[in-house]
Amino acid sequence: MNFSSRLLSWYYRHGRDLPWRASRNPYHVWVSEVILQQTRMEQGLIYFDRFVRAFPDVHALAAAPEDHVLRLWQGLGYYSRARNLHHAARQIVDDMNGRLPETGKEWSKLRGVGPYTAGAIASIAFNEAVPALDGNTVRVLARLFAIEESMDVVKGKTIFDELARSLLPEDRPGDFNQALMDFGSMVCRPANPLCAECIFRGSCKAFRAKAVNRFPVRKAKMPPKDRYFNYFFFYLVHPGGDVVFFVRQRTGNDIWRGMYELPLLETEWEMTENDVLAHEWWASFAGQGIDGVFTGRPFSMKQLLTHQRIHARFFGVRVDNKSNVLLSKHFMRVNKETFEGLAKPRLLERFFRQHMPRYSDQAESGTDADQKTRSSSSKSNRSAKKS
């Protein structure tokens, strides 16, 4: 029995039952593949479900505002995937008469669709005999054939691509590709692979050499960079007790593009209150309805990304009703409910979940503008009003 037959029989016994596998709906396959880029099945599944419910087809997706798409992507990371997916949907509707491509080559022309995703969609949804090389399949092949080259270099890509093509069956390439992925995920795992019960135990070169953990060969990663984000919670308490504050959408070639956050001062090192008061950035606000009095001490939070360590500090600043300086700097005034509906990075989501009650407390506890630290008594009536 050849390789693909053995793999497929394993797949039909042990493969996972996933939402887009039954129908092979090309739109569903597309969305699932993009969501699952660099993302674990368990994490992506819920997002896939919500996404296709909100946008059942390419027309619905194309018609949606980008903010809505990003909001659904919130927490998943690599947000350019959401923007690219949305952009591609508009390409399809505007330039391709709303018809999804049917070949890998055509799919590759769309934003956010690279070699892997094009191969996966073409093989799974259209039975095209092309490889879909992801982290799982590369690991399986690297071990079975003891491939010493890395996928990070052109030579390695060529080797894996040709190897995958040589193993690919003409009749059910989609099942084959998914089988390889499931096998890599469930048996030929990155750590502690189940070699003892592996159906390829007898022919696996890495296993025979007792060197399974040497494969796949990978390039060394870049060490993360430290960044210091000073966020300012400029808030206003209305007579009724409602709190409004100022936010802004991120732009430029940086993390979290298109998502919303608080006014930000990025510095080269961690800032104290006095550092902030002495900073030129602060000078553009002072005396214009902003008195420079912080509400309590700043909160510190850390957010770890693959290539960056974000050291964030949140400074609360209560402002009065006449402060238009913030609006003039293109900050947006929102209340809690409005902000909830905007896409925001996990860091900001955490801040609001953990520390927003502090300012609500202050609003409820009266109009004492001099209050600089939270009194212990305000803690007791916190939950009296909200939710």
Add this chain to the structure above:
DNA sequence: AAATCGGGGAA
């Protein structure tokens, strides 16, 4: 070819 883009779960 190298750098970037998130966040989470497992070891």
Add this chain to the structure above:
DNA sequence: TTCCCAGATTT
């Protein structure tokens, strides 16, 4: 902590 996940795009 470190690794790596159904990778793609930009530099």
